Amino acid sequence: MLVTTKALVERAMQLDLAYAIQRMGLIAARPGNPFGIAIQDFGQATALAASQLPSPRFNRLVGLTPDEALLLPDILAWFAAQGVSPRIEIRPGSLDAALADALARAGFRQTGFHASLVAQTTATPALDDVIRPVETPAIMDEFLDTYLAGWGFPSAIHEGAKGNMRGWLGLPGWHLYLAQIDGRPAATAILFLDGEVGYLADACVHPAYRGRRLHAALLAHRQNEAVRLGAGLLCGQADFASTSHRNMERSGLRLLHTQSEWLAK
Template sequence: MNTWMTTPELVERVENSELVYMLDRMKAIQERENNPMGIALQRFGSALALASRQMPWPQFNTVKGFGSAGAAQLDEVLKWYKEQGGSPQFEIVPSRTDGETLLALAKQGFYQSGFHANMAGSIAEQADVKLEQRQTGIVVRRLSENEIDLYAELHAFGSGLPIAGKNHIADNNRMLFSREGWQFYAAELDHVAVGVGVMHIHEHTASLTFAATLPEYRQRGVQAALIASRLRAAAQAGCSLIVGQAAYCSSSHRNMERAGMSLCYTRGTWSRLPFS
């Protein structure tokens, strides 16, 4: 990985990569017959509002790209979410907001509820992406569309979701296998699939969008192998930048650092006060 410097242009590119893949993911779910997840999407200037009536989790009901013009748009954004039957969270990038916007959020009953690490690194020439692994014998391969059930099962068990939700995971990801830019991977240990990773490529930027390992196989280098394989694939695809998101100071954060990625910014999450 090459050395790089944080600039406003880099921050914008990193933020946009997350916005692009999440928009494409939500569009794919929305395009399912009769839009069963109740997906709605709306632009407010540079901000993108995502909503789902059937998936109440914050990541599917969030405002991305909410910048320094946010104060003037906030009433309109909240009115739109009320029409969708829900309430959003706002993702705030430090260098792309201002005190007026943050004060407007506070006045509407929002508070900063969390932090998220947005990582980035430039990809060296095609390369020879090297990443130390704590255990040999891990094989990473691309998944095909007919392995969606395997992916859904590993996604559920690896992220702590009930297996009863496996079919929903499969339905919401099936169309991404054939959608441009998406790549799904499985990590195998002794011929047993123990982890999964997903990558989205857009305009020479590769985003590490999801990863999970079965609990009993953690701390054995599975995620390191998945990151290394996706980095190699990104280099082969001609990407110049690799980005990823993780809970701050988490094992995923550290795995990305071991791969040569660095912290680009710490994103703030703003949620509505429970009693407001």
């Protein structure tokens, strides 16, 4: 039985951060770092910036605690130098009055909550959808087309986005899956392994195939894959009370915590 501890909260945070840093590292490795990737540690906190990519996942401050309250001006100056206004994520147990006051003085306010979920791995009944691993460049192209459609990327940036993502294929610890309906690519998901912990990442469904339980099918498939690959713990994130959150709870994950999200006014 999993019991909530600060150590478990920290492990889940570090897993999400490791996944983001690997994604950003692949983009930064492109000639000339054209998307302005930068990563900097400040005490226990890690600042992520991508000046030419508007995604909040790539422009955020992770792991901020009261110990970094006095560093906040330096942290925000670093983000300003990158041309980025960050999202600041704060987990339960990492906020006190002094840090809240420092954030308010810097012009930030809490704007939302995000759910973090966990489960011990266990085999689960598979659903009747065809899910295949992504192991060749040809299947990777189908995966990326479906991924970009599922997340609603504008078609004008598809080729550039694919260039940032093709390096996922074959990356150690990365397991990509493509769900099909009637032989057509319909949904995608990623299982990221860091040691014996798995991260349920980036599941999405093509708009033409929504409402057919593909998200749930990919959750079940990745849970079984995590068991096969020797992971003992699964973590995931979702917008609080969203369809993804509810599907994750139905699949056996439980809410570990909600983190607060702060943006500049």
